Amino acid sequence: MASTKKFERFNIHQRLQHIMMFTSFIVLTITGLPIKYNHSWWAPKVTALFGGFDNMFAVHLIGAAVMIASAVYHLLYLIIYPIIKRKFSIAAVPTIKDVTDLVQNFRYLFGLSKEAAKFDRYSYKEKFDYWAVFWGMVIMAGSGLMMWFPDIAAQFFPRWFIDSTRIAHSDEAMLAILAIFIWHFYNVHFSPDFFPMNFVWFHGKMSEESMEHEHPVELERLLENDNSMTRGQGPSYKKGESSEIKM
Amino acid sequence: MAFRKILLFVFLSLALVLIGATASVAEAAEPNDQCLQCHSNKGFSIEKEGKTVSLYVDSNELSQSVHGTNDCQTCHAGMEDIPHKETVSSVRELAAKVTERCQVCHADVNKEYKDSTHGKLAAEGQETAYCSDCHGAHTIVKTENENSLVNRTNITETCTKCHSGEIAESYVESFHGKAVNLGSTKAATCVDCHTDHMILGPTEPKSTVSKANVPETCASCHNTAQPNFAVGSEHWTFEPDGPGKPMYYTLKFFTWLTIATIVLLIVHIELDLFRKYKNAGKK
Numbered sequence: 001m002a003s004t005k006k007f008e009r010f011n012i013h014q015r016l017q018h019i020m021m022f023t024s025f026i027v028l029t030i031t032g033l034p035i036k037y038n039h040s041w042w043a044p045k046v047t048a049l050f051g052g053f054d055n056m057f058a059v060h061l062i063g064a065a066v067m068i069a070s071a072v073y074h075l076l077y078l079i080i081y082p083i084i085k086r087k088f089s090i091a092a093v094p095t096i097k098d099v100t101d102l103v104q105n106f107r108y109l110f111g112l113s114k115e116a117a118k119f120d121r122y123s124y125k126e127k128f129d130y131w132a133v134f135w136g137m138v139i140m141a142g143s144g145l146m147m148w149f150p151d152i153a154a155q156f157f158p159r160w161f162i163d164s165t166r167i168a169h170s171d172e173a174m175l176a177i178l179a180i181f182i183w184h185f186y187n188v189h190f191s192p193d194f195f196p197m198n199f200v201w202f203h204g205k206m207s208e209e210s211m212e213h214e215h216p217v218e219l220e221r222l223l224e225n226d227n228s229m230t231r232g233q234g235p236s237y238k239k240g241e242s243s244e245i246k247m
Numbered sequence: 248m249a250f251r252k253i254l255l256f257v258f259l260s261l262a263l264v265l266i267g268a269t270a271s272v273a274e275a276a277e278p279n280d281q282c283l284q285c286h287s288n289k290g291f292s293i294e295k296e297g298k299t300v301s302l303y304v305d306s307n308e309l310s311q312s313v314h315g316t317n318d319c320q321t322c323h324a325g326m327e328d329i330p331h332k333e334t335v336s337s338v339r340e341l342a343a344k345v346t347e348r349c350q351v352c353h354a355d356v357n358k359e360y361k362d363s364t365h366g367k368l369a370a371e372g373q374e375t376a377y378c379s380d381c382h383g384a385h386t387i388v389k390t391e392n393e394n395s396l397v398n399r400t401n402i403t404e405t406c407t408k409c410h411s412g413e414i415a416e417s418y419v420e421s422f423h424g425k426a427v428n429l430g431s432t433k434a435a436t437c438v439d440c441h442t443d444h445m446i447l448g449p450t451e452p453k454s455t456v457s458k459a460n461v462p463e464t465c466a467s468c469h470n471t472a473q474p475n476f477a478v479g480s481e482h483w484t485f486e487p488d489g490p491g492k493p494m495y496y497t498l499k500f501f502t503w504l505t506i507a508t509i510v511l512l513i514v515h516i517e518l519d520l521f522r523k524y525k526n527a528g529k530k
Contacts, residue, residue: 038425053429109518111525125515147422151470159479160490164497166422171501175508183512192523 007211007222010204013077018201020070021133027063029177031056036170064144071137091121094131098124120217129184136176143169279306282319282326300338309385322348342377343369349378359444364451381405397443399436403427406437417482417491433468440464440481456481 010018034043034056050056082088102124105117117123122130143165146153153162188198193213200206211219285291286304293300309315320326322345325333335341346369350357360366360378368375381397388395396405403424407415418424418437426434440456447454455464462472469476480490487495 034429035422035425038428039419043429047429053426053431054433056429057426057431106518109522111522150476151466151473154473154475156475158475159477160493161479163479163483164493167494167497168501171498171505175501175505178505178509179512182509183516186516186519191519 005208006205007208007219008204009200009206012204013073013081015201015204017070017074017077020066020073022201024063024067024070025176025180028060028067028173031060031063032173033177035060036173061148064141064148067137068141068145071141092127092130094124094127098127118216119214121215123214125187129187132176132179136172139168139172140176143172279309279319296337304385312385312387313389314385314387321351324348339374339377342379345379345384346377356444363444363446364448365446376409380408397438399427399432400430402436402438413484414482417484420484421481435468439468 030046031050034040034046037043047053047056050059097120101117101119104113104115105124107113108116146157146162146165147169150162188194188201189196206214208219211222283304283306286302287306289303291302293302314321325331335344346360361370365376369377383396386394390397392398393400395401403415403418407418419428423435427436442455447457449456449458451457452459454460458477461477462474465476466472483489483491483494485491485495485498
């Protein structure tokens with residue numbers, strides 16, 4: 001029987017970081033692609049929607065500022081949150097279990113095993129997404145800032161290096177756009193498990209049923225912890241409390 | 248009755264003088280009418296170097312140009328006799344000849360042009376860009392006008408008529424080129440780095456694009472003159488050798504990274520859907 005119990009999966013900081021990231025990502029995609037494909041038939045039309053190139057580029061820079069702000073917010077959060085809450089988690093760091101999960105999951109997908117891989121707090125897919133964004137932010141913000149402030153960049157780097165980062169900016173953007181709108185959108189929108197959308201980005205909560213399916217190892221640990229707490233201290237189960245065990 | 252006849256005579260004489268006067272005024276206002284009697288015919292042409300050269304002049308366009316009120320003779324001197332005695336042997340020779348006439352009015356610009364690489368080549372009698380190659384002939388309008396060949400929206404096309412190949416390709420693919428193509432009012436066009444009439448080749452010390460002067464030229468938009476602005480090349484293309492080498496390998500790396508990553512992710516999605524389909528069938 002499906003439980004109505006909800007687990008807090010993402011706290012308000014994580015959800016705000018994600019909202020800042022995806023809104024700026026969409027804006028940067030719309031204002032960036034016409035520059036990459038400026039000779040296409042649609043590029044001048046998109047540019048005209050913004051009232052000319054100068055306006056569109058200004059919007060691109062605003063989007064860039066929001067995206068960089070979300071990255072800075074996240075890095076500060078990684079440092080400050082564990083200090084204030086006295087909780088420290090390395091759940092997002094890749095482990096050997098991710099490799100065995102990957103192998104097990106492929107055996108399951110191919111039909112060689114009846115058992116799907118049992119994921120902990122973050123599956124190897126989610127860890128891939130997280131570190132892909134981490135790598136992408138370094139490339140995109142680094143190259144973008146060099147182009148935004150070329151005279152400052154030229155204090156440290158030769159001209160050909162700054163030119164190379166422009167190529168990296170354009171091509172890493174393409175990789176990110178494809179990864180997000182194919183892979184990430186499948187996982188959170190188009191997958192039959194979540195269509196039309198997994199709303200965890202909005203309310204941050206996941207049902208016990210979803211947890212059982214997506215993160216059984218974490219669920220088991222949370223419930224065990226919860227039971228021992230209930231036995232020891234007696235208070236009844238409170239929504240969202242248990243997930244505080246992990247950030 | 249005799250008095251009335253005298254009056255009528257005087258009146259008609261005066262009228263004749265008036266008609267004559269207006270006719271001569273009209274002639275003075277349209278000094279090019281005589282030229283346009285022939286040159287406004289669309290089919291008017293001549294055979295030169297085995298090719299048909301049109302001698303047609305669109306009088307409408309001419310009158311709308313900044314030189315619309317000039318005499319044809321201002322630029323085409325020595326054409327009084329019909330048929331013209333002083334002829335040229337080629338279209339290029341005509342362009343060279345008219346360039347000499349431009350300085351009658353545009354003396355300051357002509358001095359700059361003569362010192363430039365274009366002007367030096369002209370003096371040596373080599374193929375080069377004459378005034379009309381960049382500015383046009385009978386259709387010259389102010390630079391600010393969007394129809395001007397040297398307006399920032401058209402200047403790339405104008406320069407790359409001759410400077411095609413690597414120079415044109417690299418500019419079109421540069422951020423400056425892309426921005427200008429989409430209508431940027433700030434990004435650099437050819438003349439922002441190379442200047443207009445004083446253009447010198449990159450090997451000349453006085454050139455704005457010589458290695459020594461590149462930092463200062465970049466700084467005219469990008470704040471401070473950094474020596475590193477000159478450590479690299481502006482007009483590079485994606486070649487495994489030469490100035491485009493770092494960009495070429497950056498492009499290759501990211502292209503293959505993208506192909507490999509996206510193929511693996513799509514395979515994963517397909518497998519996931521395959522398993523879901525199979526599982527759904529079982530139930």
